[in-house]
Amino acid sequence: MRRFLIILGFITSILAVILSVSPLSNIAFIPAVLALICGFIAFYLSRQKQYPTKSIQLILLLTIISLTITTYKAVFNVAEVGNIESLELKVKESEKEAIEELEGLDLDDMEIDTEDEPNFSEIDSLP
């Protein structure tokens, strides 16, 4: 049981550290909390049976690092759009091209051939 908890604690704490440095840092809270729970239970069992606790301390250290990074990012990082100059340029070019395309279309009479689309009020309610 103690060994299983230590292995699980290591996996989840390492996952928490990896997630905390990625843009999906908020999700790191889930493995970090799991690692904390595993770490504390393993620590309690180790103290009962007088086993060494070095590996458990490492789990807790990794978890604290990941929680610190995640909390810092959650509080101080502001979501900002990056460089969208190329997109803005594309928007302008696209409009120019679209006008050329539209000039070639016969826009007259196009609106008269569609069938009547029922509105919400004309549709039967579901049973």
Next chain:
Amino acid sequence: MKHFLLFAYAIVCTSTFAQNTSIGSNENLTFSASYNMSGLLTEIAQVTMETSEVNTSNTTLLRLKCTAATYSSFDNYFKIRDLYESYVSRTTLLPFLHKRDINEGSYYKFMQYKFNHKTRTVESTLKKKNTAENKTLKIGANTRDIVSTIYHIRNLDIHKASPGDIQNFTFLFDEEELIISVKYLKKETINTNLGKKECYKLAISLKNDDALKGTNENLLWLTADGNKIPVYAKFKIAVGTGELKIKSASGLKN
């Protein structure tokens, strides 16, 4: 009797094309798209929906433009710069030209549809990094593109609907006609960045595609006023849920 029939026909003709009562010609809506896993929200991208007028030599059209751009923290991992456009009639919101320019990571795709509602055909152009393809597609009488369908849904007379009412719309996506089903659930008041708003709660599902999963789990909240602004949307994906929340709105019609 003849006069009555003529009068009835005139009423039917005028009601056939729902007039644009909700979409302004200089509207700008900004949203934040986020991923929600067990209540932990991660903001991923900014989505904008803009309208503007476009003049050609013989008419003025409404340009409906939607863009999606990932936030800078995601740009190094998976950069998205998408542009969806539709050039529609100002009064009926019927599309004439639709363009879709997708730039996601190393993936690129360009799609263009030129609608001819008279012959019920669409001239389709597909461009990828190394390929280009032109096709002529047959479409149904009420087939639109995805952008004009979204704006068309906003223009519906939802105030006349009763909870449980459903309406289907056909739209062309990836050269295939898909049917989107919109079900009016109820009125609900929610907190948004624009303040507390009374909204129409709609459930959205795709009939012949499994991109949207679950029943009544893909939801859209439109403000229950003349503008019917989409203030909040929630959609189920493989792991967790995606959310779209309004950040700002300007240039509204009403």
